[in-house]
Amino acid sequence: xxxxxxxxxxxxxxxxxxxPETNTLKRGDSPAIINPFDLYALEEGIRLKxxxxxxxxxxxxxxxxxxxxxxxxxxxxxxxxxxxxxxxFAGADTLATSYTLSQAVKKIENVDLIICGKQASDGDTAxxxxxxxxxxxxxxxxxxxxxxxxxxxxxxxxxxWDEGTEKLKLPLPALITVVKEINEPRIPxxxxxxxxxxxxxxxxxxxxxSLPEEKxxxxxxxxxxxxxxxxxxxxxxRQLTVTENVSEIAEEVVNTFQKMGLV
Amino acid sequence: xxxxxxxxxxxxxxxxxxACPFAALEIIDGKLIVNNACTVCGICVDVCQExxxxxxxxxxxxxxxxxxYKGVAIFAEQEKGNIHSVAYELLGIGxxxxxxxxxxxxxxxxxxxxxxxxxxxxYGADRIVFAKDERLDHxxxxxxxxxxxxxxxxxxxEIFLGGxxxxxxxxxxxxxVKLKTGLTADCTGLxxxxxxxxxxxxxxxxxxxxxxxxxxxxxxxxxxVRHKVMKPMRPDxxxxxxxxxxxxxxxxxxxxxxxxxxIDTSQKVNLAxxxxxxxGGRGLGGPxxxxxxxxxxxxxxxxxxxxxAAVDAGWIPYSHQVGxxxxxxxxxxxxxxxxxxxxxxxVGMQSSDFIVAINKDPEAPIFKVADLGIVGDLFDVVPALxxxxxxxxxx
Ligand SMILES: Cc1cc2nc3c(=O)[nH]c(=O)nc-3n(C[C@H](O)[C@H](O)[C@H](O)COP(=O)(O)OP(=O)(O)OC[C@H]3O[C@@H](n4cnc5c(N)ncnc54)[C@H](O)[C@@H]3O)c2cc1C
Ligand SMILES: Nc1ncnc2c1ncn2[C@@H]1O[C@H](COP(=O)(O)O)[C@@H](O)[C@H]1O
Numbered sequence: 259x260x261x262x263x264x265x266x267x268x269x270x271x272x273x274x275x276x277x278p279e280t281n282t283l284k285r286g287d288s289p290a291i292i293n294p295f296d297l298y299a300l301e302e303g304i305r306l307k308x309x310x311x312x313x314x315x316x317x318x319x320x321x322x323x324x325x326x327x328x329x330x331x332x333x334x335x336x337x338x339x340x341x342x343x344x345x346x347f348a349g350a351d352t353l354a355t356s357y358t359l360s361q362a363v364k365k366i367e368n369v370d371l372i373i374c375g376k377q378a379s380d381g382d383t384a385x386x387x388x389x390x391x392x393x394x395x396x397x398x399x400x401x402x403x404x405x406x407x408x409x410x411x412x413x414x415x416x417x418x419w420d421e422g423t424e425k426l427k428l429p430l431p432a433l434i435t436v437v438k439e440i441n442e443p444r445i446p447x448x449x450x451x452x453x454x455x456x457x458x459x460x461x462x463x464x465x466x467x468s469l470p471e472e473k474x475x476x477x478x479x480x481x482x483x484x485x486x487x488x489x490x491x492x493x494x495x496r497q498l499t500v501t502e503n504v505s506e507i508a509e510e511v512v513n514t515f516q517k518m519g520l521v
Numbered sequence: 522x523x524x525x526x527x528x529x530x531x532x533x534x535x536x537x538x539x540a541c542p543f544a545a546l547e548i549i550d551g552k553l554i555v556n557n558a559c560t561v562c563g564i565c566v567d568v569c570q571e572x573x574x575x576x577x578x579x580x581x582x583x584x585x586x587x588x589x590y591k592g593v594a595i596f597a598e599q600e601k602g603n604i605h606s607v608a609y610e611l612l613g614i615g616x617x618x619x620x621x622x623x624x625x626x627x628x629x630x631x632x633x634x635x636x637x638x639x640x641x642x643x644y645g646a647d648r649i650v651f652a653k654d655e656r657l658d659h660x661x662x663x664x665x666x667x668x669x670x671x672x673x674x675x676x677x678x679e680i681f682l683g684g685x686x687x688x689x690x691x692x693x694x695x696x697x698v699k700l701k702t703g704l705t706a707d708c709t710g711l712x713x714x715x716x717x718x719x720x721x722x723x724x725x726x727x728x729x730x731x732x733x734x735x736x737x738x739x740x741x742x743x744x745x746v747r748h749k750v751m752k753p754m755r756p757d758x759x760x761x762x763x764x765x766x767x768x769x770x771x772x773x774x775x776x777x778x779x780x781x782x783x784i785d786t787s788q789k790v791n792l793a794x795x796x797x798x799x800x801g802g803r804g805l806g807g808p809x810x811x812x813x814x815x816x817x818x819x820x821x822x823x824x825x826x827x828x829x830a831a832v833d834a835g836w837i838p839y840s841h842q843v844g845x846x847x848x849x850x851x852x853x854x855x856x857x858x859x860x861x862x863x864x865x866x867x868v869g870m871q872s873s874d875f876i877v878a879i880n881k882d883p884e885a886p887i888f889k890v891a892d893l894g895i896v897g898d899l900f901d902v903v904p905a906l907x908x909x910x911x912x913x914x915x916x
Contacts (some may be wrong), residue, residue, distance in 0.1 A: 269544060269726070290544060321545065321556040348523060348557035356698060380542075380726055382845070383706035388662075388694035397776040398662060400691040414780070419687040420748075420793075421600070425780035438846075439839075476523060476561060480703030480739040481721075483562045486542075486732050489724065492890050495876070499883070500897025507895060508905035511877070512913060514893060518875065520797060520821060520854055521910055 259312035259408070262363060263303040263336065263373045264390070265296040267320050267327040268380040292327045295375030297334075297443040298436050302405065303373050304335040305441065310408060312370075313337045317362055319347060319355065325459040333446035333454035344463040349476030352381075356389025357473050362462060363394060371413065372433040376401055387435035397428045403439040523577065524555045524565070530573035537565035537574060542726055562732070587679070590740035593619040594678035596669065597628040597649070598688050601658060602636045606794065607684030609644040609753035611746060614711050615682060616645035616754055621713050622679070629672055631665060633658040638764070643756040650676065652767040659782070660688050663775035666695045672767055673700065678741045680719050682711075685745040697743050703736035704743040709750055709872075719744065728845060728868035748793055749851035750872055785840065792841065796853045797823030800843055800870075801831055804859020804880065804899055808836035813903045814858060820910045826850065826870075828860045844869035859899050862887025879903065 267290045292300075303314040316331035318324050319342040328339035342362055350358065363369055374387035384400070391398035399417050406414040408430070417424045418437050446454070464474070471477055498507050515521045531553050538546045538553075545559035553573075566574045595611040597604060612628065619626040625647040630638070633655050641649055652668045669692070673681060681696075683689040685707050697704035709731075710722035719742040721734040736742040792798065799818040801811055811825070818825045826848075827841040843850055845865040855873035860866060862878070862885055870876070871890050878891035879902050888894040895902055 269542060321558040323544075323556075324558075343557060345523075345557050348559050349561045351703065352694070353698060353701065353703060381706075382725070383694075383704075384690045385694040385697070385704060385706055388691050389698045392666075392695040392698035398691070398695070399777070401687060417687075419782075422782060422784040424782050427778040427780055429776050480701075480736050481705055481734050482737060483560060484720075484733045484735050486562050486564050486725075486730055489728065489731050492871075494889065495892035495894055497883075497888065497891075497894040497896065500895065500902060504897065504901045504905045505909070507897070507902070508909040511893065511895065511906060512909045515821075515854075515910075516913070518854070521913060 259306060259310045259370045260366070260368055261303045261306060261312065261314045261371045261373065262366065262369050263296070263299045263314060263316050263331070264359060264386070265300060265316055265318050265327055265331060265375070266293045266378045266380075267291070267318060267324040268293045268378055290323065290326070292330055293375055293378045293380075295377055295379070295436070295438065297375075298438050298440050299373040299375045300331050300334055300336065301441045301443040302436055303371075304444075306371070306405070306408070307337075315340065315366065317342065317359065319343070319350075319358060319362075325461075328459045329454040329457060330446070332457045333450040334444060335446075335450060338460070339457065340460045340462055342462045342467070344465075345475075346464045346471065347475050349479060350474065351479035351481045352383055352385040352389055353480055354474050354476075354478035356386050357393055357478060358467070358469060359386070360390045360393035361467055361469055363390070365462075365467070370430045372396070372431070374433070374435045376435050376437045384435070387433060391433040394433070397432045398434065399426050399428055399432070400435045402434045402436045405434075405440075523561055524559055525575045525577055526553050526555065527573045527575070528552065530571045532571055532573075534570070536568050536570065540564050540568040542730065587738075587740050590677045590679040592624045592627060592676070592678045593622065593680045594627045594629055594650075594673075594676065594682070594741070595646075596681070596683040596689060596693070597630040597641055597646075598684055598686060599630065599632045599635060600660065602632060602634045604630075604635065604637065604640060605684065605686065606753075607686055607689070607746075607748045608641065609756075610748070610751040611682050611684060612641065612645035613753040614746065614751040615680075618680060618711060618713055618719070619647075622717060624679075627676065627678065629669060631657040631668055639761075640756070642760045642762040643758055645754050645760070647762050649762065649764045650767050651764055652769060654769050654773070656773050659779065660692075661775050661777060661779065662691060662695065663777060664773045665692050666699060667771065667773065668767070668769065669696055670699050673741060679717060681741040681743045683743075683745050685747040689745050693743055693745055700741070702739040702741060702743055704745070705734045705736070706745050708744045708746050711744060711746070711751075718742070724868055728864045747849045749849050792824050792826060792843070792848050792850055795824035795850070797821045797856075798826045798843070798850055798852045798854070798870075798873075799823050799856045799858065800826030800828065800860060801837075801858050802828035802860030802866075803830040803834070804861075805831065805836070806859075808834075810900075811837055813900075813907065817856075817903055817907055817910075820907060820914070821854075823852075823854075826855075828863075828866050857887050857891070858903060860887055861885050862890065
């Protein structure tokens, strides 16, 4: 089995805050991380390789520093890693991103399975995976929570719907996106970390991929960010402070409920 | 094209570096450099006091004649003939957009035996394009993508909206790529400007910031909306419309083989549909204390929700989680008990009509969104509320 796992480097969302004084965004100093959902994708890829043999390749598209994400993936246990990086790819929305990533897959021969995270924590779109599948005309299953089996060129899996679980059988090659219910990602051990340290991340720029300008980066992106702003702050509501008067407060609260027709 | 830096004006103050959410700016060898993490969002341009930053945009070539694209369309999701309530919410916002643009609102419906098809008219649709086929009864990605793409190519709507549900997210992503158009996920606000552009507002970075997104040159302009974010209009039973049957001439081939669908029955009350939700967080201190949350919820005929901290601690199943990585809810009343109000929790519940917070920390961020905040120990307040409600109910 040859498995490609797509991972994205994202800022730690818990570390992005709005400065209430100036109303501007403040990014803390904590380093970028692998998109939390992609750790499940990596883990599943590595587990499948351990079970069925073959190789796992991690691919990310991002700025030069995103090679750290690939190194972390190597520390976890992937066999190879590629960073797609070029100024020409900057400003890509999900259409341009999924196009670029799909063309990278074409450079790798005989891929059996592509695994993406459910969504990236910076954009939260969950669009890239299905987008790649469409560019490559591959069968897809999204929000996969369990892989039951892989046999005779087919993958048997379970998708997590809002209302339940769907069991599907897809022919390979296929693309899946995974949710966090699927596994428990491993923590890289010492040996993995050593391997990652020495690992040379392959760099694919657009000289190598030679994709048409009008399909990549900002030019290939139909959506444009026009403005970014902080979420509107709500007017403060009524506040009651409990001292010894808890039963009075309860009375007042339940009065409010009753006025609203809730009790 | 992209971000330009005027190095004469740049004083290397670093304001833009800390303002950039994408870490796309750095100072290397005494020079400000923009790397390819840049999304050209323009935050840095706004914070630069020196006016050293500017954005240059080459207008993308309009390769298609957009004037043929007219009308607003929504995807009316159904499963086994039951129309998903997100369809009514989409009709609610779709109606507003269609009225502003002075065009018709159409619902695209794929399925077989649909219960109460006229409800789509009652909630705002002028037309229904109905692809009726047994093989469309249950969602299949390839069939749905094929049929909707064909409908769009024939109908040419300028705007096409879907729910950010399991089906909607997977489906619209593929359709957008097939049509080579833009798609904006999880919009919390939709409006149109005087150039008929759809103004799509959505949270980014887990709700820390909001982004306004346009799809100026491509049609249809596509967006998904989370369930419970938009309000449906009050149904009007006298509203009527036209049903246009969409003939299926293809074999609807799909490589994906359906094996089984198992409905999740573990949830007693459907969180997404509940009018009242009582949620507990880490402040409860342990799984055994969820019983007071449950008691209060059942007295109010509400559902039980939870913060991720409570779910991660294993106190309550994931299906109860509210927030960015859980459910989005928008009930008439949301009670947050022992929940601090982290941004990832707030994005999942702040559109509730009335928010009550109980927390012993007066500084807890949940009070910023609460309509009624009670500063106090939940182990005093919740039992007192239970007692009071029981008293009034004569229990
Ligand atoms: C990528 C990502 C996604 C996330 N998604 C979600 C999500 O979907 N949903 C979600 O909820 N979180 C989510 N989180 C986690 C979120 O950041 C917070 O960690 C979480 O919401 C905190 O839960 P909490 O408020 O219950 O716990 P805490 O933050 O620990 O708050 C507990 C509160 O209880 C109060 N308290 C304690 N004892 C009492 C008492 N006796 N009486 C009254 N008050 C008391 C405390 O004052 C405190 O304010 C996400 C985080 C990340 C990074
Ligand atoms: N720049 C990228 N490089 C590699 N993989 C990506 C990139 N962007 C998105 N992905 C993959 O697509 C998934 C969904 O991302 P998104 O559509 O941005 O929510 C992620 O979990 C990754 O697996």
